[in-house]
Amino acid sequence: MTALLLAALLAAAPAPPQSVTVATPRGELELPVRTDATGSPVVFASPLVIALGGEVKLAGAWAEVTIARRPLRLLIGSALYLSSNKVQPMAGSVSQIGDTLFVPLDFLTTVLPREFGGRLRWDSLSAHLIETGWVARVRAPDPRSTASTGSPRPPARAGQRLPNGLRAGHLVTVDAGHGGEDPGTRGVFLPRGLVEKDITLRVALMLREELQNRGIKVRMTRTTDVRPDLRRRAPMCGADCDLFVSLHVDALDPRRSPNYRSVDGFHTIIIGEENTAESDRIARLENEALRFETADDGRAEGGALGFILKDLQMNEYLHESERAGALVQEHLAPFHPGRNLGVKQSNILAVLNTARRPAILVEMGFSSHRSDAAFLASPSGQRKIAQGIADAIVNYLLEFERRSGIADPVEGGS
Numbered sequence: 555m556t557a558l559l560l561a562a563l564l565a566a567a568p569a570p571p572q573s574v575t576v577a578t579p580r581g582e583l584e585l586p587v588r589t590d591a592t593g594s595p596v597v598f599a600s601p602l603v604i605a606l607g608g609e610v611k612l613a614g615a616w617a618e619v620t621i622a623r624r625p626l627r628l629l630i631g632s633a634l635y636l637s638s639n640k641v642q643p644m645a646g647s648v649s650q651i652g653d654t655l656f657v658p659l660d661f662l663t664t665v666l667p668r669e670f671g672g673r674l675r676w677d678s679l680s681a682h683l684i685e686t687g688w689v690a691r692v693r694a695p696d697p698r699s700t701a702s703t704g705s706p707r708p709p710a711r712a713g714q715r716l717p718n719g720l721r722a723g724h725l726v727t728v729d730a731g732h733g734g735e736d737p738g739t740r741g742v743f744l745p746r747g748l749v750e751k752d753i754t755l756r757v758a759l760m761l762r763e764e765l766q767n768r769g770i771k772v773r774m775t776r777t778t779d780v781r782p783d784l785r786r787r788a789p790m791c792g793a794d795c796d797l798f799v800s801l802h803v804d805a806l807d808p809r810r811s812p813n814y815r816s817v818d819g820f821h822t823i824i825i826g827e828e829n830t831a832e833s834d835r836i837a838r839l840e841n842e843a844l845r846f847e848t849a850d851d852g853r854a855e856g857g858a859l860g861f862i863l864k865d866l867q868m869n870e871y872l873h874e875s876e877r878a879g880a881l882v883q884e885h886l887a888p889f890h891p892g893r894n895l896g897v898k899q900s901n902i903l904a905v906l907n908t909a910r911r912p913a914i915l916v917e918m919g920f921s922s923h924r925s926d927a928a929f930l931a932s933p934s935g936q937r938k939i940a941q942g943i944a945d946a947i948v949n950y951l952l953e954f955e956r957r958s959g960i961a962d963p964v965e966g967g968s
């Protein structure tokens with residue numbers, strides 16, 4: 555009888571969405587909806603809570619979710635939570651698998667909007683949990699759609715504003731690390747046959763698309779499996795270019811780092827004098843590509859002039875590069891499975907040392923770590939990285955416009 559009742563209830567309930575989007579002023583995060591052991595819809599708790607600017611702590615039988623400094627305590631294995639010392643029910647149980655906490659979909663669609671009414675609302679039509687202040691992103695027109703109708707897109711006039719607030723005409727150089735005979739890292743947890751150069755190229759092509767969708771022009775150091783010389787990559791971002799972004803995958807060598815399985819996360823490297831053991835390790839790893847190059851390539855960028863240019867670049871663009879790196883870290887953090895390892899400096903990283911403009915090198919995760927590698931190998935993970943970096947670049951350019959005084963006063967603003 556109970557089974558029949560349950561079946562009737564399930565049949566009456568609308569099918570849960572396949573994914574939900576957490577939309578905040580800081581960005582958007584799409585979360586897949588999964589089913590728990592009882593077949594009820596659940597979502598992965600920590601990216602949800604982190605995207606809302608909160609944190610999750612596990613303490614024995616309880617999971618404490620804190621958002622806007624207000625804690626909610628969830629009893630793991632039950633459909634109950636504590637709010638201001640009152641026990642409240644929700645539809646579906648909180649479950650834990652290993653260190654991973656899942657909350658019922660109802661927590662996102664009902665509990666959070668009820669508990670944080672002034673701040674969060676659920677839009678069931680679009681399956682969006684919306685934080686106050688979020689502005690739906692308007693995509694720039696797709697050039698392919700205008701091409702198919704035969705009517706050319708009017709050229710962007712100087713000073714014209716894009717829907718995201720940016721001036722038209724920004725240009726970013728995207729560098730897919732390694733390529734050709736240089737495979738890059740082959741972390742132990744990547745699927746057989748997949749190496750760093752493939753992942754960097756896939757993310758770079760997605761990043762091009764994401765940036766173009768945001769109205770930013772893109773120059774690529776490579777679009778196929780070839781190997782441009784290290785020191786010829788960054789100079790492709792010349793006077794007309796706002797930022798050089800080099801994409802890489804980090805890895806520890808299991809023979810040298812027996813603890814490699816426990817090291818995860820993503821970091822961004824910029825040129826600077828504050829070398830650390832970590833940035834030296836990365837520089838050694840990435841500079842290995844130099845062995846594919848002839849001595850002549852080295853001479854082309856060496857010598858006294860090279861040092862002077864390097865010094866100028868470091869002083870002039872340290873702040874810009876640092877800010878771009880910090881924004882990339884901030885935008886990857888909500889959904890990356892690994893730790894936010896921050897921005898690091900190095901003055902011996904060959905690919906950055908020839909940069910003449912603000913430049914960052916993003917190590918997108920460790921292929922020697924199980925969950926980082928799975929994320930890096932998956933098209934959805936690659937897409938999220940590309941979207942996160944693209945959003946970070948939009949914010950960087952908006953800040954740059956504001957600082958340099960080329961932004962208009964906000965229309966209708968005070």
Ligand SMILES: [Zn+2]
Pocket residue numbers: 731732738739750801802803839840
């Ligand atoms: Zn690399």
